[in-house]
Amino acid sequence: MTPTLIFLGLLMATVVWWLVRQSVNVKPWVxxxxxxxxxxxxxxxxxxxxxxxxxxxxxxxxxxxxxxxxIRMELSxxxxxxxxxxxxxxxxxxxxxxxxxQWAWRAASREQLRGVKQGLxxxxxxxxxxxxxxxIAWRQLNAAGYFITSNPANAFFYLLTSLHxxxxxxxxxxxxxxxxxxxxxSEISSVRLGVELCAVxxxxxxxxxxxxxxxxxxx
Amino acid sequence: xxxxxxxxxxxxxxLEVEDVELYHPKTFIxxxxxxxxxxxxxxxYAITAIAIGLVALxxxxxxxxxxxxPNTFSLIDPSNYLQFVTMHGMxxxxxxxxxxxxxxxxNYLIPLMCGARxxxxxxxxxxxxxxxxxxxxxxxxxxxVPGGPTGAGWTLYPPQxxxxxxxxxxxxxxxxxVSLALFIVGFTxxxxxxxxxxxxxxxxxxxxxxxxxxxxxxxxxxxxxxxAFPALxxxxxxxxxDRLLGTSxxxxxxxxxxxxxxxxxxxxxxxxxLFWFFGHPEVYIVALxxxxxxxxxxxxxxxxxxxxxxxxxxxxxxxxxxxxIVWAHHMYVSGMNPYFGFFFATTTLIIAVPxxxxxxxxxxxxxxxxxxxxxxMLFAIGFVxxxxxxxxxxxxxxxxxxxxxxxxxYFVVAHFHxxxxxxxxxxxxxxxxxxxxxxxxxxxxxxxxxxxxxxTFLGTxxxxxxxxxxxxxxxxxxxxxYGETAFMxxxxxxxxxxxxxxxxxxxFAQLVFLYNLIRSLxxxxxxxxxxxxxxxxxxxxxxxxxxxxxxxxxxxxxxxAYDYSVPGAEHDFIPQNVPSEELVAARSEHQEA
Ligand code: HEM
Ligand SMILES: [Cu+2]
Numbered sequence: 001m002t003p004t005l006i007f008l009g010l011l012m013a014t015v016v017w018w019l020v021r022q023s024v025n026v027k028p029w030v031x032x033x034x035x036x037x038x039x040x041x042x043x044x045x046x047x048x049x050x051x052x053x054x055x056x057x058x059x060x061x062x063x064x065x066x067x068x069x070x071i072r073m074e075l076s077x078x079x080x081x082x083x084x085x086x087x088x089x090x091x092x093x094x095x096x097x098x099x100x101x102q103w104a105w106r107a108a109s110r111e112q113l114r115g116v117k118q119g120l121x122x123x124x125x126x127x128x129x130x131x132x133x134x135x136i137a138w139r140q141l142n143a144a145g146y147f148i149t150s151n152p153a154n155a156f157f158y159l160l161t162s163l164h165x166x167x168x169x170x171x172x173x174x175x176x177x178x179x180x181x182x183x184x185x186s187e188i189s190s191v192r193l194g195v196e197l198c199a200v201x202x203x204x205x206x207x208x209x210x211x212x213x214x215x216x217x218x219x
Numbered sequence: 220x221x222x223x224x225x226x227x228x229x230x231x232x233x234l235e236v237e238d239v240e241l242y243h244p245k246t247f248i249x250x251x252x253x254x255x256x257x258x259x260x261x262x263x264y265a266i267t268a269i270a271i272g273l274v275a276l277x278x279x280x281x282x283x284x285x286x287x288x289p290n291t292f293s294l295i296d297p298s299n300y301l302q303f304v305t306m307h308g309m310x311x312x313x314x315x316x317x318x319x320x321x322x323x324x325x326n327y328l329i330p331l332m333c334g335a336r337x338x339x340x341x342x343x344x345x346x347x348x349x350x351x352x353x354x355x356x357x358x359x360x361x362x363x364v365p366g367g368p369t370g371a372g373w374t375l376y377p378p379q380x381x382x383x384x385x386x387x388x389x390x391x392x393x394x395x396x397v398s399l400a401l402f403i404v405g406f407t408x409x410x411x412x413x414x415x416x417x418x419x420x421x422x423x424x425x426x427x428x429x430x431x432x433x434x435x436x437x438x439x440x441x442x443x444x445x446x447a448f449p450a451l452x453x454x455x456x457x458x459x460x461d462r463l464l465g466t467s468x469x470x471x472x473x474x475x476x477x478x479x480x481x482x483x484x485x486x487x488x489x490x491x492x493l494f495w496f497f498g499h500p501e502v503y504i505v506a507l508x509x510x511x512x513x514x515x516x517x518x519x520x521x522x523x524x525x526x527x528x529x530x531x532x533x534x535x536x537x538x539x540x541x542x543x544i545v546w547a548h549h550m551y552v553s554g555m556n557p558y559f560g561f562f563f564a565t566t567t568l569i570i571a572v573p574x575x576x577x578x579x580x581x582x583x584x585x586x587x588x589x590x591x592x593x594x595x596m597l598f599a600i601g602f603v604x605x606x607x608x609x610x611x612x613x614x615x616x617x618x619x620x621x622x623x624x625x626x627x628x629y630f631v632v633a634h635f636h637x638x639x640x641x642x643x644x645x646x647x648x649x650x651x652x653x654x655x656x657x658x659x660x661x662x663x664x665x666x667x668x669x670x671x672x673x674x675t676f677l678g679t680x681x682x683x684x685x686x687x688x689x690x691x692x693x694x695x696x697x698x699x700x701y702g703e704t705a706f707m708x709x710x711x712x713x714x715x716x717x718x719x720x721x722x723x724x725x726x727f728a729q730l731v732f733l734y735n736l737i738r739s740l741x742x743x744x745x746x747x748x749x750x751x752x753x754x755x756x757x758x759x760x761x762x763x764x765x766x767x768x769x770x771x772x773x774x775x776x777x778x779x780a781y782d783y784s785v786p787g788a789e790h791d792f793i794p795q796n797v798p799s800e801e802l803v804a805a806r807s808e809h810q811e812a
Contacts, residue, residue, distance in 0.1 A: 001492060005544070008446060012540040015442075019536060022427045028528050031778035031799050034424025046339050046419045053414050053445070057407055061449035064496070068453060068489060072468065077484030148464060152484070155466040159456070 003070065004063040011056060051197050055204050058167065062208055065163065066215060069156050073219055079151045083216055084140045090133035091213060097126025098206045101199035108192040116188065116195060120179045123202055127172055131165050153219075160212050164205065171201045243767075255341035256767050257326045257412075260348050262658070264322035267348075271355050272315035273729075278307040280726050287719025289700045298386040300699040301370030306358075308373030309395070312501065313402060314355055316643055320508035321406070321444065322351060324650060325413045325437045327658065331757035332434050334422025334776060334796075336768045338412040347412070350405030357398040364390030372697060374494060375454075377469040377487050381462045383476050392462060396455040403448045403455075413441040422756075424776030428532070429795070431755050431780040432525065435532055436511020439539045440504045447500035447543070454493040461485065488553055495546040502639050503542045507535055509646035510577055513599050515780070516649050517581055519753045520596035521588030522791050524781035526580040534573035541570040551622045560619040567617035571610070578607060589784060589791070594668035595751075598649030601676045602642050609638025612687065627697075630690025633683045641679045648675070648732070655736075656750050660763045661743030667735040674728035681721035685714045752792050755780045759794050 072078070104119025138158065146154045178194035251259060282303050284292045295303065326344070330337055338344045361368040370386030371379060379385050381392055417430070417438045430438075457468040461482070469490040470482035518525040525531060547555060547563040581603050590596065612634040616622045625631060648671070655663050693706045701707065749758040761771045774796040782793040788802060 001496060004450075004496070008543050011446070012543075016536065016540070019427075019532075023529060023532065026426070026428045026529075028428040028779045029524065029781070031782070033777060033798060034775050044419075046415060049419055050340060050411055050415045053411055054407075057411075057445045057449065060446045061452065064450050064453045064493065068457065068468075068493060071489050071492065072486060075484055075486060077467075148460075149466055149481075152467060155460065155468065159460070 001067045001071075003066045004060070007059055007063045045193060047193065047197065051200060055201075058204070058208075062163075062212075065156075065160060066211070069160070069215065069219075072152050072156070075152075077151070078153055080219055081141065081146045081151070081153050081157060083213075084137045086133060086137045086140065087213060087216075090130050090137065091209065093126050093133060094130045094206055094209055097123045097130065098199075098202045100126060101195070101202045104195045105199040108188060108195045111188050113182065113185075113188055113191075116191060117179075117182050120175065120182060120195065120198075123198065124172065124175050124179065127168050127175070127202070131168060134161050134165055137161075157216060160216070164209055164212060167205055167208075171198065171205065174198055174201070253345070255337070255345045257330050257338045257341070257344060258658075258765065258767075258769075260344055261323050261326035263348050264318055264326060264351065267352055267355055268315050268319040268323060271310055271359070272319075274359075275307045275310035275315060276726055276729065278303040278310075280723060282307065283719040283722040285699065287716040287722075295699075297699040298367075298370055301372070301697065302368045302386050302391070304697050305370050305372055305375075306362075306368050310358070311640060312373065312505070313399070314358065316505040316639075316647075317406070317444070317501070318351060318402075319647060320505060320643070321413065321437060321441055322348065322409055324433075324508060324512065324654075325441065326409070327654070328433055328757065329413055329416050329437060330420070331760070331765065331769055332431050332755055333417060333420060334425050334756050334770070334774050335416055335420035336770070336773070339416045339420050340412050343408045344412045347405045347409035350401055350408065354398045354401035354405060357394050357401065361387070361391045361394035361398075364394065367391055369395045374498070375458070376494075377458060377461065377485075377490050378471060378473060378482070381458065381470070382473075382480075388462075393459065396459045396462075399455050400452055403452045406444060406448060410441045410445045413437065414445065422773050422776060425795075428529070429776060429779045431511075432514040432528070432531055432535075433508075433511040433755075435535050436507045436509070436514075439535045440507040443500045443507070443539050443542065444504045447497045447504070450493050450497035454490055454497075457493075458490070488550075491550050491553055492546070495549045496543075498549060499546040500542045503538060505639055505643045507539065509602065509643040510535065512650045513581065513602050513646050514577075514584075515755070516595050516599040516646075516653055517584050517603075518781055518783065519653075519751055520591045520593060520599070521585050522591070522783045523584055523588040524779075524783055526583040526586075527576075528779065528781065530576060531580055534576050537573040538570060541566065541573070545570055548617055548622070551619050552626045557619075564617055564619050568614065571614060571617075574610060578603065578610070593652075593751075594663070594665060594672060595649045595653035597669070597672045597676075598645050598652065601672065602645040602649065605637055605645060605676075605679070606642040609634060609636075609642060613638060625690060627695055628690040629686045629694045629696055632696050633686035633690060636679075636683050636686075641683065645676070648672070651736075653751065654757075655739070656746030656763075657757055657760075658764055659740055659743070660746055661739050661741075662746050662750060663739045663743060664735050667731055671728055671732045671735065674731075675725055678721050678725035678728065682718050682725065685718055689714060749794075752790070754778075754782055754792050754794050756795055759796055 100119045100122025102119070104116045104123065107113075107115025107119055138161070141154070141157070146157075148155050148158045174194070175198050178191060178198055181194065182191045250256075254260065254263075281294055282300060285295055285300060326338070329335075358368075366387050366389040368387050369375070369380065369391035371381075371392060375392075375395070381388055385392075387395075417434060421427075421430070454469075457466075460466045461468050461470050465481055467482045467485035469487055470480070470485040471487060472483045473480055514525050514531060545563060545566045547559060548567045551560055551563075585600070612630070616625060616631065616634055652663055652668055655661070689711060692708060692711060693704075694701065694711065701711075746763065748760065748763045751758070756770075756774055756776070757765070759774060760769060775798075776795045777798045778793060778795055780795055782788075782795075784791045785793055793802065
């Protein structure tokens with residue numbers, strides 16, 4: 001459970017730090033008129049806070065799978081499987097996708113609709129290409145006789161990659177909404193937030209994939 | 220999620236959020252069924268949870284009839300018993316208490332108490348309920364599939380959960396796991412709302428340190444649930460794969476019914492780690508909202524400010540954080556390294572410290588209060604008693620050497636029913652009596668409420684006190700019948716019969732409650748806006764029940780939620796949205812007159 005505990009430890013430390021800042025030197029029983037400033041509220045867009053909380057939940061989920069992996073790996077029947085080289089290509093594609101969305105984000109803050117569209121297309125196409133690449137990697141493994149039931153290492157490989165892909169699909173839904181809005185030619189301000197959220201989510205899934213890939217390679 | 224990101228709310232502070240467009244229902248269906256109003260969703264959650272909870276109650280009565288009078292009633296056979304234990308436990312913990320506290324009270328109270336018009340992502344919030352309903356229906360469906368529901372125990376331990384011989388390994392266990400997965404997905408959608416609403420949608424002046432403790436409790440419980448439910452999801456997914464595809468995540472090589480199974484090398488203990496990594500925080504997921512609500516009930520009805528508000532907040536946070544590092548106290552009998560046992564016993568005893576602080580503060584809140592012994596207050600005080608009882612036996616079980624002989628006996632059954640079944644349920648009742656007037660505009664009948672309280676409170680003691688003793692004698696849990704044993708005294712069977720009679724009486728007392736709920740809808744006394752003379756914002760709305768959007772004009776908050784019996788004030792309570800100048804003006808008018 002160590003990976004999960006490390007993650008939760010960091011998260012709880014943040015919560016505690018935030019709470020200390022909110023509560024130290026505050027005398028709750030003293031009445032006062034509300035000041036113009038809103039203590040800690042509303043400085044960030046609500047939807048961004050929502051995404052942040054969701055990412056914490058997703059991180060918890062992945063950390064738990066990694067913990068389970070680490071515990072199950074110690075048992076004697078574990079036979080590591082050879083990762084297909086294709087995974088390196090896929091990783092590259094996912095990286096390009098992230099770059100694309102970062103590009104779109106930058107273009108959005110500079111009010112360049114063209115750049116936004118280009119970046120969005122790159123991000124989405126790369127995500128889809130990545131998933132297809134993963135499917136091909138599955139088929140290669142299957143053809144080589146590494147079935148899901150033949151070893152826990154294989155089972156974890158299929159499980160982790162599909163879990164990651166499912167999260168990408170969720171992202172593609174949001175991406176689709178954003179890109180239709182961009183194509184409908186709406187005001188750039190109405191696309192900006194969506195682009196930003198997609199970019200953050202793509203980066204998150206890239207980091208998760210790098211960690212999972214590292215784990216698969218090193219064991 | 221994207222389409223609820225109103226651009227108006229994107230960059231501005233909460234004061235301006237005011238003119239965010241609320242979704243406007245036009246038809247009956249849009250208003251009451253397919254509704255995005257958190258208050259309607261809350262009621263949908265509550266009704267569904269109570270309905271499925273009644274199923275669990277009936278199951279427990281049937282089990283008790285079997286245990287109390289083993290040869291008289293032949294309602295169920297041994298497999299049914301296992302199935303009923305499992306469904307009873309799972310329904311009560313997850314589909315009733317978790318859903319009711321977070322989906323029910325969370326949805327109703329968070330926006331109102333924070334001074335918000337609604338949850339921040341109303342559409343996602345609505346979907347949350349429908350996914351929950353689907354999870355409940357799948358669970359109910361498992362009663363009707365061939366082989367019936369699973370009988371694996373609510374802990375669903377492998378290998379037995381998916382091995383031949385356990386009831387419900389065909390469809391039951393699969394439906395259970397899928398239903399749990401759905402529940403978690405649905406809860407996550409709701410949970411995002413609860414957390415982000417508290418963080419982002421508080422009205423002007425509602426600083427964190429002015430939030431009522433109810434909101435703090437529900438908030439922290441939601442944080443725990445969001446982080447801990449994934450552990451259950453992980454175990455459910457991996458067990459489903461073991462069951463459906465034949466992987467060996469959890470399943471060891473074994474011979475079942477004379478045949479070697481295809482499984483090999485899996486780790487049942489891995490499942491236990493994952494399950495309890497969720498399972499222990501789950502205890503606090505139902506306890507923290509209860510803590511929060513009870514603090515507000517005690518303070519309101521004792522007409523006194525809560526003792527040690529900041530300490531209470533910090534205790535909630537500390538309990539939440541610590542609850543992630545005690546899980547293995549449920550696994551002392553799994554053959555773990557003694558050093559681990561020592562570590563987990565220590566953390567378990569440490570978590571008792573903030574918990575005890577809360578109990579002291581509740582008692583000190585009551586101390587010299589102007590106590591109004593109405594029904595919500597009775598339930599709140601009943602909670603404090605019961606929680607202390609259950610907490611004390613927890614200290615026993617937290618120690619490895621004491622736990623080893625008591626594990627899997629009725630002592631454990633008694634302990635967890637006291638601490639996580641009866642205590643939160645008492646708070647649920649207290650909270651319903653307290654907020655029903657706001658939700659419906661009518662008071663619940665006081666006399667019937669008192670009857671309900673006394674039978675339930677004394678009855679649960681009649682049920683669970685003797686169980687401690689049975690546990691000491693070694694009566695094992697999850698047994699259909701005990702037969703003749705060398706270690707049980709003869710009177711044990713009489714005690715079991717007495718427990719069953721008490722359980723039946725308590726179960727019938729709940730009918731009084733249901734009758735009261737339904738009758739008061741039409742016959743109850745009009746409640747007015749603020750029948751309890753409470754300070755929090757939900758009592759200050761211009762309409763009762765509050766309309767869609769909650770407030771005519773978003774309130775500004777000037778004080779915390781606990782200004783009761785303030786010296787010199789005209790009334791013995793000052794609502795959170797009353798500025799001090801108004802008080803001074805009111806007082807001088809008073810003196811002139
Ligand atoms: C009148 C109320 C209740 C009665 C009479 C009752 C009775 C029982 C009985 C007879 C058992 C089986 C014991 C065994 O054979 O091992 C049981 C188990 C259990 N009950 Fe209750 N119960 C009640 C309320 C609750 C509530 C409100 C909760 C909510 C937390 C709850 C949670 C559980 C759990 C988790 C189990 C363990 C299931 C298992 O072993 O898998 N019970 N209860
Ligand atoms: Cu525990």
